[in-house]
Structures are given as structure tokens and as C-alpha cells.
Amino acid sequence: MAKRLVDSLREAGYRLTAPRLAIIKVLEAETGHLSPAEVLEKGRAFYPALSRATVYRTLDLLTKLGLLRPIYLGEGNLCFIYPREGHHHLICSKCGMVVDFDECIAAPLGQALSERFGFRIESHLLEFYGLCENCQKDEQKQAGGD
Amino acid sequence: MAKRLVDSLREAGYRLTAPRLAIIKVLEAETGHLSPAEVLEKGRAFYPALSRATVYRTLDLLTKLGLLRPIYLGEGNLCFIYPREGHHHLICSKCGMVVDFDECIAAPLGQALSERFGFRIESHLLEFYGLCENCQKDEQKQAGGD
DNA sequence: TTATAATTGAGACAGAATCTCAATATTAAA
């Protein structure tokens, strides 16, 4: 299971290099969301000469292989996640707070779509947008006082 | 229905300006996904002096009001969509092709999450990632010939 | 019509992402 990224890279015919391994270690150690800048910074703990270009190239490559998922969590933050079982989000569209949750009910729909469009579906993402408890309260205060 | 964005802006106490109207026209005319750069370019057809800063400000504002949804479709493209009923995606992680579809089965789950986390859910996003038909074929060719 | 305050555009700025190319390292085959 910790081998998934490495194995998939090799199976797809790509070389296994020290910079790529460093990036993969970072991705597998992190359970949440990582921006390219974070991957670069943490990756340098494993391979100090790691360059920004390589981080972007590797993130793109893993995404194209379906091993990583780009995701935009608002507030100018592009992140990548290494998808495990049902990793999904509840996002406050006002303050940007993110809550993770696990349940997912999308698998049967995925099956149907797969047949209709000829896609081979590898993963999915489910996100709910709304207002968190705090921002709802703020809203009420504003409505009353202002 | 074409009035939704304009009305919501006014109801929330924001002014209705020519630059904002131009941006809203662009959003409502487009059924797909728009990057800020595209909004700027197309918006200038309606209001030539439109500035980049205003595009970002307005996109942020509409997002904070829950009227727009930021979404990242891979390949470095942050986009915004004006959510209609169940506007969801099937994304090819290799070539980036996007297929839209409508069915959605997330509403009951949203209800449950709403109660558990105290969120007021306003919209949601469901995306499936995988390989489109063409990229699956390419993959087979490569496996065979190379 | 006017006063007020929200909103704007321009351009400076910071940071993110991309590109190029010579140098390096992985891999498969000898």
C-alpha cells in the first residue's frame, strides 16, 4: 500500500529517481492536502537539491497517471491529494474552512457513468459548499446590528 | 433565472455596477467553466475598461455569496462555474477532457453532513476522475508497440 | 440634485508555474 505510487510509476515505464522518491515520501506521509510549495519544502528534507520544476513535473505526471488529484479549496490554494478511501470535503465558502469526511455514496453512479461515457473511472471527489457554524452566526449578527 | 446573480448581489447590499454586470453576463452566457483570464477577456466585450483586479474581486465576492463555485480541472486551470442543477464532471486525468453530467445522488448525504457539522450547505460538486475512451486506447497501443 | 461611501482602473508588486538546456543519473543490454 505504501508502494502504490512507486509501483505505478515503474509499471508505466518511468524511471525511479531520488527526486521523485522524495516527493512520493512527502505525499504518502501527508493525510491532508498539499500545495506544490509545501511538497517542495518538505521534499527537501529528503532530497535537498530538489527543484521547483521537478515538483511540478512530478505532480503533473502522477496526476496524469491518475494517482493524484488536484483540488482547489478556495482562497487561492491549489492543492494535491493522494486519494485514499472516500476522502471528501465540506468547505465554507466564506472563511475557507475545510472539514474532511469519509462517507461516500458515489460508487454506483460512477459505475453507470463509466458505462455511458466509456470512461475508466479511477477515483472521485465529492465536495459540499456552504457556511460553517461561525460564519452563519456572523451573518446573523450583521443582519441585526448593521 | 437569468436574474439570480444580479438579484442576490443587491439583496446582499452590494452595488450594481457596469463592470459587475459585464462579468455576470459572461458567467450566465457560459455553460461550462471559466478561468479568471477568460472572464476578463470576454467581459471586455461588454465593458472594455474592465480590469483584472475587478474580475478577481467580483469572482471572490460571488463565491463568498455562494453563487459561484471555484473548481480546479487539472492542467493548471483554476476555473469558476455558475452552478445550475447538478452540474458535475467526469475528468480525464491524462488529456484533461471534461464531460458534464447532471445526475446527482448527493442530496441525502448533504443533509446528514449538514446536521453533523452544523454547516448550511448551499451547493456541492461531484467529480469523477479516470481515463477517457481515447486515452484508454492510447494506453493499449503503448503497451503493445513500445 | 447632492453627499456619501462603495467600487473602480491602472500599474506596481509578489509569488506561482513554465520553459530551456547543459549536466547528470537510471536503466537495459553487452
Next chain:
DNA sequence: TTTAATATTGAGATTCTGTCTCAATTATAA
């Protein structure tokens, strides 16, 4: 184990994205 072919890399230049400031403009309510 050595070698040759070539995928991959880092550095830095470059371009693009998104943010910020501030004086000028404009929508709005009175």
C-alpha cells in the same frame, strides 16, 4: 560489471496569476 542511450534533473530566465494601493469615479439614498 561496464557501457551506451536517453529520461530526468536543477538553475535560472521568463511569463503568467493574483494581490494591493490609491486617487478618481459612480451607484445609491436622501
